[in-house]
Amino acid sequence: MTMSQIERRQAILARLYRDGHVQVNQIARDLGVSVATVRRDLRELAGEGLLDLSHGGAWIKPNSDPSFMSKVVRNTEAKRAIGRLAASLVQDGDQIFLDSGTTCFHMAPFLRAKRQLCVIVNSIRIAQELFTPGLRVLLLGGQYRPDRMDAVGPMAALSLDQLRGYKAFFGTDGLGMDFGPTATDIESASIFGQAVRSARQAILLADHSKFDAPALYRIVEWKAVSKLITDTRPSDKWMAFFEQTGIEVLYPQSTDSGG
Structure with missing residues (x-):
């Protein structure tokens, strides 16, 4: 089943708050979507202040509150x-x-x-x-x-x-x-x-x-x-x-x- 954008964003943030960092290629494989789609999602999440972009992935923002971020994507x-x-x-x-x-x-x-x-x-x-x-x-x-x-x-x-x-x-x-x-x-x-x-x-x-x-x-x-x-x-x-x-x-x- 194809994931919606909201479901992808929730999955990305869940992985981010579990591991502290995500890689574009790994997320694309796990979610069954293209690398371009993951990059676009990460750019949009970064634009909303939810993560920091890195080479090939993204990092959790310092002092981020998982409960706050879970509400953001809800x-x-x-x-x-x-x-x-x-x-x-x-x-x-x-x-x-x-x-x-x-x-x-x-x-x-x-x-x-x-x-x-x-x-x-x-x-x-x-x-x-x-x-x-x-x-x-x-x-x-x-x-x-x-x-x-x-x-x-x-x-x-x-x-x-x-x-x-x-x-x-x-x-x-x-x-x-x-x-x-x-x-x-x-x-x-x-x-x-x-x-x-x-x-x-x-x-x-x-x-x-x-x-x-x-x-x-x-x-x-x-x-x-x-x-x-x-x-x-x-x-x-x-x-x-x-x-x-x-x-x-x-x-x-x-x-x-x-x-």
Whole structure:
């Protein structure tokens, strides 16, 4: 059976995190694809900051977190669709915040063509994705998490408390109607929540797998969210909930701003 691009990328990253290094010729033989196909996959993965290219192969990035990378390749096309749509809401000259999650990571490449954009981040990975002329990146300080390459804690929250007038784009590990957007760890929930509370507008990014699957820690209440961007139309139950709470729902197939 022929593997899809997503399946190939997952296989390549799995091998990379097992061995630390992959060879183009060996991967091509193991996956039953051409050397050119593997090289193209490696170039694209390197372009997304997921590995470092070497002669004849690729190396794992220093301080890379396998759990983060497994999330990056999970629902990749959905997250790219969300990222593309989210970036369309960003205008030249805007000031925005991106959280350190994988959905915002997929949004970052679509921002490179913007001009006079100021992007506030707590993620070194995303800051690297935005290294391009015309963009100004404000990297928050704080308690550094090497596994995730981001900054959290009181210092990061204090920095956010000094900022105003930006749009906050943030992801979630799960959504519950009675609880709101959630995260699996309290540090992420705290810093993302602070970013939303200090923003002039909060835009939630969540793919279809996050609905009805709340995690332990609440990021913010639903009343703090103005827009939700997802990859496909939510269920009628959720659409009714968003209409009731006044949250605008956007997804690629929607024909109007109300979804």
